[in-house]
Amino acid sequence: MSPSMITANNSWWEVQVIADQSLEEQIFWRLQSFGCQGMATQKKDGKLYVSSYIPMEKGKVLDLAALALWLEQDAIAVNYDPPVTQWKIINDEDWSSSWKQHWNPQEVGDMLVIYPAWIDPPADCDRKVLRLDPGSAFGTGAHATTQLCLEALEMRLWDVKPEDNIVVADVGCGSGILSIGALLIGASQTFAIDNDILAIKATNHNRQLNNIPEEKIWVQEGSIQDLIANMPKPANGFTCNILADIIVDMVPYFDQLVDENGWGILSGILIEQVPKVAKALDDHKWVVATFWKRQEWACLTIRRSEY
Numbered sequence: 405m406s407p408s409m410i411t412a413n414n415s416w417w418e419v420q421v422i423a424d425q426s427l428e429e430q431i432f433w434r435l436q437s438f439g440c441q442g443m444a445t446q447k448k449d450g451k452l453y454v455s456s457y458i459p460m461e462k463g464k465v466l467d468l469a470a471l472a473l474w475l476e477q478d479a480i481a482v483n484y485d486p487p488v489t490q491w492k493i494i495n496d497e498d499w500s501s502s503w504k505q506h507w508n509p510q511e512v513g514d515m516l517v518i519y520p521a522w523i524d525p526p527a528d529c530d531r532k533v534l535r536l537d538p539g540s541a542f543g544t545g546a547h548a549t550t551q552l553c554l555e556a557l558e559m560r561l562w563d564v565k566p567e568d569n570i571v572v573a574d575v576g577c578g579s580g581i582l583s584i585g586a587l588l589i590g591a592s593q594t595f596a597i598d599n600d601i602l603a604i605k606a607t608n609h610n611r612q613l614n615n616i617p618e619e620k621i622w623v624q625e626g627s628i629q630d631l632i633a634n635m636p637k638p639a640n641g642f643t644c645n646i647l648a649d650i651i652v653d654m655v656p657y658f659d660q661l662v663d664e665n666g667w668g669i670l671s672g673i674l675i676e677q678v679p680k681v682a683k684a685l686d687d688h689k690w691v692v693a694t695f696w697k698r699q700e701w702a703c704l705t706i707r708r709s710e711y
């Protein structure tokens with residue numbers, strides 16, 4: 405460990421973790437739970453190099469030492485060598501450029517490619533280009549749960565036509581990636597909500613980056629109840645990539661979020677948490693239609709039960 409001891413206003417910690425590649429999801433999750441943002445990974449010679457960033461005021465040196473210890477314990481628990489964790493302070497203006505170096509275009513599913521705002525896609529790109537500048541909000545497309553949701557949206561929306569006027573609700577929109585993805589794939593309008601104001605700013609910014617008119621994405625800070633209260637009528641489907649316990653608390657509201665033929669896409673759920681979510685769904689007359697997994701993450705598509 406090599407913590408730098410400089411102090412400065414508007415500065416960030418850059419936390420770097422070097423580990424076995426198999427630990428990618430685990431490290432990603434641990435850093436995210438700690439409050440790290442703008443995560444990026446590189447793989448070289450069998451090793452994984454993760455860079456992530458956290459505002460200085462959110463992480464004290466002792467907290468970072470504890471984070472390093474958790475990362476070690478996580479690895480040892482699954483019989484891997486402990487990762488090397490180091491951190492240093494960088495200035496605000498260096499933060500975006502530091503982590504931007506690590507972020508490359510990423511294909512997701514059969515239709516989309518996610519391009520960082522600072523890289524121009526080629527004119528002859530054969531995929532639908534989703535441009536993203538995630539700022540401080542979750543949702544760069546690098547995380548398995550976001551990818552699973554985009555792929556599930558593709559399955560749901562691949563054959564819709566503009567005249568179908570499909571409306572999607574996006575609960576916990578983060579960077580707005582799922583709303584923008586849904587519109588690119590075929591939805592006509594989305595209604596997005598997040599309880600973090602940074603996510604609202606990021607979603608608006610990314611909407612503009614993708615030349616999407618304001619009326620196509622309604623976005624506001626708030627909860628699922630606020631979303632329901634503000635939609636003119638229930639949506640056709642919804643996405644909700646949040647943690648399992650939060651999803652369980654939201655299940656009683658799903659009925660009001662979508663119409664009687666409505667569907668949902670849920671992720672942010674660890675595999676071992678699926679039974680808990682499935683039980684809450686069953687209690688409220690929803691059934692799991694498909695269950696996909698990537699690493700330790702699950703993505704459920706759900707529909708209303710007929711019974």
Ligand SMILES: C[S@@+](CC[C@H](N)C(=O)[O-])C[C@H]1O[C@@H](n2cnc3c(N)ncnc32)[C@H](O)[C@@H]1O
Nearest residue numbers: 542543550576577578598599600603627645646
């Ligand atoms: C894992 S991120 C998902 C972001 C994006 N939708 C994606 O799929 O990449 C979860 C988001 O849900 C938001 N969130 C967490 N709890 C929430 C709640 N109770 N109501 C609304 N948003 C919430 C967080 O602020 C965060 O932006």
